[in-house]
Amino acid sequence: MKEQLAKIRAEALSAFESVKDAAALDELRVKYLGKKGELTAVLKQMGKLSAEERPAMGQLANEVRAALEGALDAASQKMEAAALELKLKAETVDVTIPGRQVQVGRRHPMNTALDEIKEIFIGMGFTVLDGPEIELAELNFDRLNAEEGHPSRDWSDTFYFDEDSRVMLRSQTSPMQVRAMDSMPLPIRIIAPGRVYRKDEVDATHSPMFHQVEGMVIDKNVTMADLKGTLNLLAEELFGKGTVTRFRPHHFPFTEPSCEMDVQCHKCGGAGCPTCKGEGWIELLGAGMIHPRVLEMAGIDPEEWSGWAFGMGLERTALRRFKIADMRLIFENDIRFLEQF
Amino acid sequence: MNLSRKWLNEFVKVDVPDREFAEAMTLSGSKVEGVTVEGAEISRVVVGRVLSLVRHPNSDHMWICQVDAGQGQPIQIVTGAQNVKENDLVPVALDGSTLPGGKEIHAGQLRGEDSNGMLCSFAELGLDQRDFPAAYADGIWILSDDPELDGLTVGQDIREAVGLDDHVVEFEITPNRPDCLSVIGLAREASATFDKPCNLHEPAVKGGGPGALPELLDVETPAADLVPRYTARMVRGVKIAPSPKWMRERLRAMGVRPINNIVDITNYVMLEYGQPMHAFDYRYVNGGKIIVRRAEEGEKLTTLDGKEHTLTANHLVIADEGRAVGLAGIMGGLNSEIVADTADVVFESACFDGTCIRKGALALGMRTEASAKFEKGLDPLNTLPAVNRACELVELLGAGEVVDGVIDILNNVPQPTVLTVEPDKINALLGTDISGIEMFKIFEKLDFVNAGDQAVNPNCFTVSVPSYRGDVRRMADLAEEVARFHGYNNIPTTLMRGQTTQGGYSPVQKLENKLGGLCRTCGYSEIITYSFISPTAYDKILWGKEDFHRKSFRILNPLGEDTSIMRTTTLPSMLEVLGRNWNNRSKAAWLYELGRIYMPGGEDGLAMEAQILTLGAYGNGMDFFTMKGAVEALLKGIRARDVRFEPCTEDPSYHPGRCAYVYSGADIVGVFGQIHPLAAQNFGVDGELYCAELSFDELLMAQGPDPEYAPLPKYPPITRDIAVVCGEEVSVGALEAAIRRGAKGLLKEVSLFDIYRGKNLGEGKKSVAFNLVLRADDRSLTSEEADQDVKSILEALERDCGAVLR
Incomplete structure (x- = not known):
């Protein structure tokens, strides 16, 4: 089980790292952290463990979850920043175009x-x-x-x-x-x-x-x-x-x-x-x-x-x-x- | 007034450069306008001797001359003139010389022969036959033929050789100092300015001419009030001839053309003494009697310039027993002119009343050198030395024999003015600390006190004002004399002390500034137009012939018809400027002027001068509602009370369907709209012009009080849009008024947002949509409350305007 957790962790972190778009990221979230995801599936096996093993394994499982959630957030933020950057770039104006004219009168x-x-x-x-x-x-x-x-x-x-x-x-x-x-x-x-x-x-x-x-x-x-x-x-x-x-x-x-x-x-x-x-x-x-x-x-x-x-x-x-x-x-x-x- | 520095130097030796001279004289009160150096345009022109001349081989009229021009060896010059002989002294323009008019002479060849300069005529040197009557006009100026040109040396600068080297200073003399319109007057000023002695000359006349003056000449002055003094002398056996070179030179430098010896003497004395002189031919003074009298109404006299004048009793004439022979103080008569065979001459040196001469000259339109002097009021004590100087010059020139004796009638010769100098008072006025001794010295320089007066008390002394200083009458005048010679620029500079005063703008001026600022914020630029207009301007803005606003102040002596009427409307001025910009093809012009109109009927026969704020514009989207927006912004900016607009169909200058009155309460503040197309055409514009004319006084009345803060709303508003259908004739203003009447206290804002016309509404109908903002200050409104108000509003719309919900 310990090996399973370590594997999920390594796979998931690597997947979050290299994800390209928001849809793929959501898929990964469901795959690893969803109710029917891989991590949940592992945790369901906790009942089979002995009372001595359970706390240590529980702690490990939580650590993995936190690490995955952290990586997910980071990936999501990175993606939003990239999207914003693109949007701003698309909004670039030609600053040399004259301003909208305001007619101001002059004193003689x-x-x-x-x-x-x-x-x-x-x-x-x-x-x-x-x-x-x-x-x-x-x-x-x-x-x-x-x-x-x-x-x-x-x-x-x-x-x-x-x-x-x-x-x-x-x-x-x-x-x-x-x-x-x-x-x-x-x-x-x-x-x-x-x-x-x-x-x-x-x-x-x-x-x-x-x-x-x-x-x-x-x-x-x-x-x-x-x-x-x-x-x-x-x-x-x-x-x-x-x-x-x-x-x-x-x-x-x-x-x-x-x-x-x-x-x-x-x-x-x-x-x-x-x-x-x-x-x-x-x-x-x-x-x-x-x-x-x-x-x-x-x-x-x-x-x-x-x-x-x-x-x-x-x-x-x-x-x-x-x-x-x-x-x-x-x-x-x-x-x-x-x-x- | 021109001054020859050579002439000045006869009286006061001042040897400083022109610029320094000008500066010092200017700072002591004789303003120098400029200095002209005679012959300044002439360079490298010298006296030369013609050594030999031979015919030009390739010309039937040219000569090749060898000329000694003092250059070490002779130079060859080709000339086309025929009057040059061997040994003649002539003006030689050397290679690289310049002549008047910017002409340059360079060495070259004439038909294959070298010519290293030019022999000159006097005209080429900028001179006139009158300057050198003996000179031959149609050829080279043979200097050696003129006995008046002596001491000529080869190589000498021509300007020095012929006396064309004076420096002439032009002064602007103020009207209070007629004494300075003379060489002697300026010599006195120069003497005081440069602290150099002034060597005035006492004329000495030998006399002894045939006959006894009392038997020859009698003078009466029935117009004694206009003739403070009349002095005359006689010269017999006159030989009319040109005057000598030195005299011609002086006259030329001062800008006076030489005529003949007798006329030149009168001009010379006028320039030297500032005393106009007149010379008559004695044989035309019938009965040997001179009468200085008022002219008879309609009396005729032809003056020296050949013009006949019809006189009135306001003119003063010099007459003999039968007829007038001169216009006193203005110009002599043609009938007594000095001519070639004049034998006996009467010199008149008189003092006439300044106002009488001024008005007389003005009425005849002939201001002369003499009248310009007399009108300022001359010194009666000057007549005698002046006439004696004239007689002295006659003797010096050998122009005739002076008869002994002087006719001198003194009707009104004032006593000298004696004033007390109190240095403390003068210092208090000037803000200076000048000692009594220094002041005394200044008055000594000015001949106000006797030199060497030892018993003077420096804290209080008296001065006797010379007769030629009629401008000095009281302490302030003495203070000016002290200041002039102490130096205006030596008076300290201090800032004002004393009681503090509250400065600033009045409420009227504050509003003026505010309105100007608002106009500029709205995009209008300020203009300044003439207050006077053409009488046709009222036609151009389509005013009726009988319109009472046409009653205007009319200038009796305008510059021209175009500027002869004081405007009672600013509209033509604005339209003219718009028209000018339009015709300059400027795409847009939005302009304003806060200017006056001049309505007859003010106090003391003056005008009621009211200010009008005029806006005028075309282009850049200008239309009726753009102009209205500016008017509204102005009124909002001054928080005008109770503003409304009503159609104006009767103003002839405006489009009858696009013109409105602006009201504040019951008062019309002004009018605005599109200028009538015919009026616009009259100003050269075939497009739409928009103007507003707002009365400043009405704006001042309409101006609301300073704003007070109102708490910002705490509760949200409810907004409702309504569209109602009504007849075309119902105005939006009427609908708005009905909405406000119908509201029950919750309505905060009404704004129009659409007007729609369409077949579905029926002929002559329109749909008008408003946005209503309803709010209570103390609670959040419920929808039901808002509905109640809207219901009431709709009822009012239907009742008052026949408008029904669409």
């Missing part, structure tokens, strides 16, 4: 540039103001110290809606300075982006409608050094750390002292090239300390309060930011252009 590049500027100033405690584009000449000019006779008031430069030149398309976002002074409590920190209009024919660098962003601070002890510090920060945020700027004297009716800020040409690093027209610098914005007369006209005492303001064109900033060659692209809205951003 000009507004992307504006968003960046807004974020910078909001971080410094500025509020964003919106105001009318059809504006009173009084706010666009008079209240900004550009008196009757200032060249920008000419009909050749500014769009008007009445013969008295009273109502116009704002030529700058600066009337928002006046609207802020008239409506907000001091101190004030605002930026005011928006559309502005000038009588310029359309070409690669001009458009009769374009966008500006105005910034203004009025507080006690505000200095020109603060203006420079803030605008330098703006330049670094827009064009990268270490951006070199310079400030030049300039003239605006509503600031005194006035300045323009240039950014060192990114192409040539200041040596002079076609991009900067050989100057090494690119004009970015105009700014200055708010003219005391402008404060006075808003009922703000220039002895007590001071402030600064700046205005910058957004199209040119966007053009530079994204290396766009022609301003007309901004307003043509060609989908092939828009999808680049």
Whole structure:
């Protein structure tokens, strides 16, 4: 009997080892471990054994059964793993086939540039103001110290809606300075982006409608050094750390002292090239300390309060930011252009 | 404003390279736009002497010249010109030379003879007969024939030899500094910038011309309010001739064409002093009387350019007793022009009211060099030195005899402005720590204080503003002067201190940002379009002629008709962009714009500027329900309240059967649908375009509150599908509404899943199938409970819509 068990064990283990498919494995299971299987048949002979032999033989029989069951499991697992492997292999895809298209809309590049500027100033405690584009000449000019006779008031430069030149398309976002002074409590920190209009024919660098962003601070002890510090920060945020700027004297009716800020040409690093027209610098914005007369006209005492303001064109900033060659692209809205951003 | 550096150097010796000069002037406030070097395109062109010339053996008109061009040995050059003689000094372009216009000269052969260069005419050097009136135009420029060209040496660079070597700096002068529209004004700035003395010249007139001025000339200024000062002198026995080379050279460098000595003198003085001058022929000043008066309505005058003008009382004229002889400050009259036989000349050097000149010039459409200066407001103290300088130049040029005396009418010459400098206040504004002494030195450089004023208190001193600095009126102006010469770039950079303010976006701006984000998520890209449109745009979107929305703000001076109307609808702007993309053959374009419309009737005569969120699309599966899906997503994204859709058949721009109003509660938020095919055609599109126009203000009102968490359902739902048959005219919306009305509180969701039409249903019928989700929040529903609800729903469908279970 002992020999029988050993034989079953050897045969069965070898059979499980070399089995090829699930059906054959099941046949083997029935053959060796089934109710009418070979192992059961051997065990049925246990009754014939003496009481002394029985425990030892029983133990041996159980060992054989456990070994067979273990081998069966192993064989079955191996087979499942092989089957899965085959299935996965069959499911292989070509990963270079394009993904199913999800159409995502794009932000207009000009507004992307504006968003960046807004974020910078909001971080410094500025509020964003919106105001009318059809504006009173009084706010666009008079209240900004550009008196009757200032060249920008000419009909050749500014769009008007009445013969008295009273109502116009704002030529700058600066009337928002006046609207802020008239409506907000001091101190004030605002930026005011928006559309502005000038009588310029359309070409690669001009458009009769374009966008500006105005910034203004009025507080006690505000200095020109603060203006420079803030605008330098703006330049670094827009064009990268270490951006070199310079400030030049300039003239605006509503600031005194006035300045323009240039950014060192990114192409040539200041040596002079076609991009900067050989100057090494690119004009970015105009700014200055708010003219005391402008404060006075808003009922703000220039002895007590001071402030600064700046205005910058957004199209040119966007053009530079994204290396766009022609301003007309901004307003043509060609989908092939828009999808680049 | 152009500036000749040679001319500048007469007043201030500045010998730095152009780039350094430009940089320093720019940083002190005189912005340099560029520098032009005269003759920069010319290289390897020298003065040469013609040693001999013989006929070309193979040509009946060419000459073979041996020329000494200072090259060690003579060079052979073939020329076709006929005016060259032995011993002439001529411009010689050597082998490898360049000439204006990018022309290059190389050694070669002409009909078999070597020619190692070219003899040049003045035109080939980029010059004009007016620059060298004595030169022969139709041949080689014989330098030795021109008595004005002296000191010529063989081999000398031609540019130096003929004075074509000036460096000309172009400035952008801001309107507050008309004084800098002159050589002297820029000399003052350069002097202060480079800390070099400014040697201004006091004109000296010998005088002694025949006659007594009071007897010859009388001036009256009835329009005294428009004539702060009128200064005049007379020159007799004038000999009209070309002006000398040095003067022509200066004028050329500054971009002014030489005419004749008298005209050139007036231009020269205008450039040097910034004071426009006018010269009249005395014989045409009837009665020897000049009257500066307002023009009469309808008065006619022909100006020097030959154009006749009809004037109004807003124009200021220079007249004699009978008629106008000039438009004051703008242009002289043709009737008193300086001509070849002019004998006696009146020089006018006046100061006119800037606004009057500006408006006058504008009304006539003739902005001149003179009017451009006057309109900025000139210094009344400048008229006398300028007229004296003109007379001095007349004497220097031997152009006539200056009559003694000056006519000088001072109607309104202001007193100098005296200001107090408080360095502390200036430092407080600039954020600097500049000493009073340094400030004093700056004002000294600018002639605001007397040099050597020892008794100055550096903490508080007074300055007297020169008459030509009308822009300096108060402390802030003084601060700018200090900043300019201390250096803007030497002002420290600090970050703002002071009270902290709360920055950020307003609720309106937050919604703008949110809607933009939602549009992009839905696949729409942002566009930016012009706010002005053509009046025909309303026709293109098929609005009726009487549609009251056509009432728009109209620009009185538009760039063109196409951009003359402030839009009261964004639709044409969107359709134009769609049309452009369509015609570019882009397969699909899904676009949005959050832009304004401009409705008349706002406060103060302004517009009501409302924002419209406009969506427009074609391609990539776009149809009515794709567009509706985007509209629904937007409304869902802002949690809009009580949204429903109703058909819109009356909007002329849309397909009458594929257009809907969007409601939130009782308010129309907007309209969307397929653009009317005729409207699409008007924008060059023969396919389907879809648009949505949503009022931003309505979206703001419709926006729901911030979401609050609702517990997730604990009990399972029961779902039931129902299909009902109803008439074609019954809308799905009506069926849905009936379902909701019929439900007894267990219905959580209704969704349409099929619409079927077929013969078996009968003519004009359709079957509509819905999926219903029923659930209770506090228990598992039983099938019986669900059936009860469905029964009630079916009853409502039948009662309200005549829809019966299929």
